Amino acid sequence: xxSQPPGKGFDLxxxxxxxSSSFFLYSYLKKAKKNERILVLERxxxxxxxxxxxxxSSASLDFSKLFINRNRDKGWYFAPGYGGGSKIWWGCTPRxxxxxxxxxxxxxxxxxxxxxxxxIEEYYCRAEEIMAVSGPxxxxxxxxxxxxxxxxxxxxxxxxxxxxxYPDRYFxxxxxxxxxxxxxxxxxxxxxxxxxxxxxxKFTILNELDYIYRxxxxxxxxxxxxxxxxxxxxxxxxxxxxxxxxxxxxxxxxFILGANSIFNPFILLKSxxxxxxxxxNLNEQVSKxxxxxxxxxxxxxxxxxxxxxxxxxxxxxxxxxxxxxxxESYNVPHINGLRAEKGKWRQRMYLKFIFxxxxxxxxxxxxxxxxxxLPETVYIDFSDYTRRSVExxxxxxxxxxxPLPVEDIIISDIINITDGHIMGTAVMGDxxxxxxxxxxxxxxxxxxxxxxxSGSYPTCAPANPALTLSALALWxxxxx
Amino acid sequence: xxxxxxxxxxxxxxxxxxVSLYVAGWWAFKVRKGDASDIIISIIRKKLGxxxxxxxxxxxxxxxxQKTFSNKQRLIGGWAGMLRPFYSLLDIHKITPFSDKFKxxxxxxxxxxxxxxxxxxxxxxxxxxxxxxxxxxPYEIGCENPFANY
Numbered sequence: 001x002x003s004q005p006p007g008k009g010f011d012l013x014x015x016x017x018x019x020s021s022s023f024f025l026y027s028y029l030k031k032a033k034k035n036e037r038i039l040v041l042e043r044x045x046x047x048x049x050x051x052x053x054x055x056x057s058s059a060s061l062d063f064s065k066l067f068i069n070r071n072r073d074k075g076w077y078f079a080p081g082y083g084g085g086s087k088i089w090w091g092c093t094p095r096x097x098x099x100x101x102x103x104x105x106x107x108x109x110x111x112x113x114x115x116x117x118x119x120i121e122e123y124y125c126r127a128e129e130i131m132a133v134s135g136p137x138x139x140x141x142x143x144x145x146x147x148x149x150x151x152x153x154x155x156x157x158x159x160x161x162x163x164x165x166y167p168d169r170y171f172x173x174x175x176x177x178x179x180x181x182x183x184x185x186x187x188x189x190x191x192x193x194x195x196x197x198x199x200x201x202k203f204t205i206l207n208e209l210d211y212i213y214r215x216x217x218x219x220x221x222x223x224x225x226x227x228x229x230x231x232x233x234x235x236x237x238x239x240x241x242x243x244x245x246x247x248x249x250x251x252x253x254x255f256i257l258g259a260n261s262i263f264n265p266f267i268l269l270k271s272x273x274x275x276x277x278x279x280x281n282l283n284e285q286v287s288k289x290x291x292x293x294x295x296x297x298x299x300x301x302x303x304x305x306x307x308x309x310x311x312x313x314x315x316x317x318x319x320x321x322x323x324x325x326x327x328e329s330y331n332v333p334h335i336n337g338l339r340a341e342k343g344k345w346r347q348r349m350y351l352k353f354i355f356x357x358x359x360x361x362x363x364x365x366x367x368x369x370x371x372x373x374l375p376e377t378v379y380i381d382f383s384d385y386t387r388r389s390v391e392x393x394x395x396x397x398x399x400x401x402x403p404l405p406v407e408d409i410i411i412s413d414i415i416n417i418t419d420g421h422i423m424g425t426a427v428m429g430d431x432x433x434x435x436x437x438x439x440x441x442x443x444x445x446x447x448x449x450x451x452x453x454s455g456s457y458p459t460c461a462p463a464n465p466a467l468t469l470s471a472l473a474l475w476x477x478x479x480x
Numbered sequence: 481x482x483x484x485x486x487x488x489x490x491x492x493x494x495x496x497x498x499v500s501l502y503v504a505g506w507w508a509f510k511v512r513k514g515d516a517s518d519i520i521i522s523i524i525r526k527k528l529g530x531x532x533x534x535x536x537x538x539x540x541x542x543x544x545x546q547k548t549f550s551n552k553q554r555l556i557g558g559w560a561g562m563l564r565p566f567y568s569l570l571d572i573h574k575i576t577p578f579s580d581k582f583k584x585x586x587x588x589x590x591x592x593x594x595x596x597x598x599x600x601x602x603x604x605x606x607x608x609x610x611x612x613x614x615x616x617x618p619y620e621i622g623c624e625n626p627f628a629n630y
Contacts, residue, residue, distance in 0.1 A: 053619055154629055190628035191618040198622035300627035333625060334616065338591040340527035345594060345604070346627065 009251035010039040010219075013239050014258055015226045015267070017042045017213070018084020019466055020452035021258030022205045023473035025212050026130065031477070036217045039250055041224040041241055043259075044081025049206060052196045058088040067262055068368045068376040075418040076284075076377055078260050082222060083205035085260070085466065088420065090194040091176035091202035092306065093133050093467040094326070095124050095142040099315050100356075100461035107319040109385060110358045111458040114430045114439040115475075121145055123471035123478075128174075131203040131470070132182050134304075135174035138167065141311055150179045153188070156301045156331050158294060158349050158404055159308035165403035166312050173309035173328065174467075176203035184208050188304045192332030224248070228270040229255060229449070236271075236449045254448050254480075258473075261422040261455035265365045266375035268426065268436075273446065275436050279366055281359035281424035283460050286323075286382050286390065287416045290397065291337070292349040293407040299346050302331035312400055313353075313389075314462060323389035326462035328352040349404075354462045355390060358383040359424045390415070421465050426455035440479035441472060450476055502562075516549065516557025517542040522564050523589045530606065531599070537612040541593055544615040556585050592616055600626040 012028070014021050017040060025040070032038070044061045052058055058079040069076060079088040098117035103110040125146055128135070135148030152172035155163060162170045177188035178201045185208070188201040200207055213220045224243045229236045238251040257264045265279040302308075310327030329351055330336055336350035360383060368376035394411055401409065429435025432444035437456055443449040452473050454465040485493075520542035524533070549557065560567075560582055594600065595616035602608050618624055 056619055187630055189623035189630050190625045191622050192625065193618045196619065198619050300625075301629055303628060303630040331628065333595055333627060334591060334618065337587045338594045340587075340590045342530050342606070345600075 009238075009253070010037045011252070012036065012038045012254045012256065013250055013252035014038065014040045014256040015239070016084060016258035016260075016263075017082050017205060017220075018258060018260070018453075019086055019205070019470045020473045021084075021256065022086075022209045022212065023127065023130065023470040024256055024258065024450075024452060024477055025218070026209060027126075027474045027477035029212060029215055029217065032217060034217075038215075038218045039252065040213065040218055040220045041226050041239070041250075042082055042220065042222050043225045045222055046082040047087070049196070049200055049204075052087065053198060056196065058196055066374070068370065068374050069379075070376070071379045073417070074377075074379040076262065076422055077418045077420040078262075078422065085420070086204040087206070088195045089202070089464075089466055090306065091131075092328070092464040093128065093131060093135075093174045093176050094309065094463040095174070096461045096463045096468055097142055097311075097315055099319075100324075100459070100463070103319070103459050107317075109320065111429075113458050114428055114435075117142070120468075120471050120475050123475045124467065126474050127467055127470040130208070131176040131467070132178060132180075132185070132208075133174055133176050133467075134172075134179035136171035138171055140168055141315070148174065153177070153179050153307060154301070154303035155307050156299050156329070158292075158297050158299050159302065159329055161297070161403055162308060162310065162329075166310070169311040169314075170308060173304075173306050175304065175306065177201050177304045178203075179303065182208070190303060190305050190331055192305045192330075192335055194305050226259070226267055228267060229273075229446075231271060231273065231446060234445055234447065236446050254450075255446075256450050256452060258452045261425045261453055262365050262375050262377060264451050264453060264455050265425040266367065268451070269367050273443070275444075277361075277427050277434060278436050279425050280361040280364045281427060282363040282365055282377060282379060282422070283357050283359040283382070283424045284421040285419050285460060285462055286355045286357055286386050287419050288353055288390065288393075288412050288414065289416070290351045290353065290409060290411040292351060292401060292404065292409050293339070293344075294347040294349065295405040295407045297347060297405055299336065299349055300331055300333055305330065305332050305335075307331040310351075313396060321385075321388065322392060323355045323357065323383075323386040324462050325356075325389055325393070326354045328354065347407075353393060354419065355386050356462045357386045357460045359427075359458075359460060365425050421454065423454040423457045423460050423465060426451045426453075427458050428456040429458065441476045452476065516546045516554060516561055518564050519557055519561035519567070520545055520589050522561075522567050523586050524593050526568055527586065527590050528593070532606070532609045533597075534609065537597070537610065538593075541596060541612040541615070545589070545592055545596075548615070548617075553585065553588075556581055560585065595624070595626070 047060050059081045061080040099106050101113040101116050104112045132149050134150035136152045178185045181187050186199045186201045224241045226241045230238045236255045240249050306328045308329030313325035338345045362380045364378050365375050368374045426436040428437045437451050441450045454469045521538050524538045597610050597612050599610045
């Protein structure tokens with residue numbers, strides 16, 4: 001085993017190069033000393049956009065071989081390698097709503113977060129600035145202290161009908177798919193393959209934050225798989241990792257885990273930092289799709305891949321009984337599908353319904369018994385709270401879509417296998433007995449260790465998690 | 481002395497043998513080779529029969545389109561092609577166990593063809609002859625969405 005020579009430890013060691021690590025570093029570097037030594041360990045390679053397009057794959061490392069999942073009905077999807085989830089996300093950046101942070105006290109279900117919407121509003125704004133988010137003007141549902149950096153995308157004609165019917169609850173989706181070009185990104189042209197954007201229009205770590213990894217204070221080590229942290233008393237002292245088949249060790253003062261919500265708890269478990277909640281509450285939203293056949297209204301005129309965002313089924317007293325649901329309206333001909341009937345080719349909406357779930361400890365990440373070098377996901381089911389909402393969808397949808405000239409509504413029987421969001425496995429809270437990290441994402445016991453990412457989420461709002469976890473990384477830096 | 485075969489039995493055996501030979505032949509020459517072009521051509525001609533499309537254009541499209549298929553799509557397309565003689569007359573796939581899968585396959589073929597030809601670029605003019613241009617692949621050609629405004 002090779003080690004850092006004595007006296008050559010790092011001030012900061014960061015694991016991962018996805019959203020949370022990169023947003024953390026973005027803010028941290030502004031405050032760090034000029035001679036600070038930072039080591040960033042990334043398990044995968046640098047897979048450029050050209051490589052991704054050529055191979056029609058977001059990562060050269062096969063994510064499915066990195067963990068064991070015995071539940072064929074429930075997938076977990078992520079992109080290993082430099083840039084992490086930013087390579088495959090669709091750039092959807094809704095904020096969570098104020099009530100999402102207080103589900104227990106407001107509706108009597110789930111848990112409250114230890115922080116409020118107001119606590120992180122400023123950090124939402126900063127994250128949106130970094131991503132150059134395009135968004136609507138009417139945001140009473142999620143009050144803003146400043147406008148979105150970019151103007152909203154254009155809605156399609158059926159979207160406009162719904163916006164007129166629900167002016168405060170249906171509007172252009174806030175997103176990091178550029179409405180206006182930036183120095184590093186082109187304008188979105190609704191190609192509809194946002195997992196690997198062919199025109200480089202969505203925000204990624206590769207196009208907008210790559211420069212931070214060239215900072216002379218940072219040593220970026222690719223293909224470095226972190227195995228565990230070494231702890232002495234209540235402090236982390238070093239990290240062990242494999243690089244080119246050789247076991248390495250690096251000493252540090254401050255440690256940041258910015259892998260995803262399968263690998264963060266796995267590293268902590270391998271480090272012997274057991275906690276009753278560590279790895280528990282593995283969850284993500286539950287979603288299904290519907291096609292709405294229209295009579296006489298063409299679709300697909302919008303300026304981006306997902307145009308409308310509907311909050312009509314999201315917040316309200318019903319959340320005491322069944323889950324909130326967020327609606328996305330797609331504007332992509334090959335996803336919406338074109339109709340064959342003469343003149344009706346574009347008269348169809350394709351909607352996605354995204355339901356929150358109440359996390360349960362029956363779903364979790366553990367060290368695999370079969371191969372202790374791999375994490376294993378155990379997922380039994382989502383909650384009855386969510387199932388009730390899914391079951392009510394047909395009835396609610398008939399009512400909801402009355403403003404549109406609807407010929408037929410075809411709701412898929414299938415629950416989507418995954419939404420590519422992994423949450424809940426290193427939960428935040430004020431009580432060290434019931435949570436792994438505190439409100440600033442610091443480990444309750446190991447105070448020089450932060451566990452970033454959506455693993456800290458106490459509940460799972462319908463909103464996509466990337467913006468919130470990026471904002472939380474910025475928030476964590478300000479509370480070091 | 482061998483028992484004389486009844487007329488009814490003879491018809492059943494002949495029919496069964498014929499169907500078995502047809503299925504085996506189809507498997508050997510189409511499904512095994514992943515050839516789904518027959519059914520793709522039939523789908524386009526049936527569903528978009530109101531358009532002016534030369535058969536050669538559809539054939540070129542079918543050839544390119546099936547090259548992109550996953551194994552599952554090849555299997556669906558290959559087997560569905562076996563029912564092609566009846567397909568143009570009735571929705572025979574509705575009574576098969578894979579009707580939903582085939583309906584999706586039909587939609588996929590129609591959508592891809594419409595996005596791969598010049599129909600929308602020529603203003604959806606039904607009086608003009610439709611030409612297959614290039615197989616729609618948004619990863620290859622970024623801003624090919626013919627309807628988006630940006």
